[in-house]
Amino acid sequence: MPKNGEGLQVLHYGVGEKYEPHYDYFLDAFNTKNGGQRVATVLMSDVEEGGETVFPAAKANFSSVPWWNDLSECARKG
Secondary structure, eight states: OOTTSOOOOOOOOOTTOOOOOOOOOOOSHHHHTTTSSOOOOOOOOOOSSOOOOOOTTOOOOOTTSTTGGGSOHHHHHO
């Protein structure tokens, strides 16, 4: 990792586990001193079922994309 980068974070969720909605940015000096905010997020997933990722604050209508109807009601509502 370059000295001015954010540390790598790897998460693994078991069946029924979840991560509550949150913001992926920092406002404090400790977390921004090494180059500012995150510039990219990489999501890797090979699950056969479930494993949804949603962006509840996104201001867009995605209902015309093919995978939209495959999301759970919770994911569609954010």
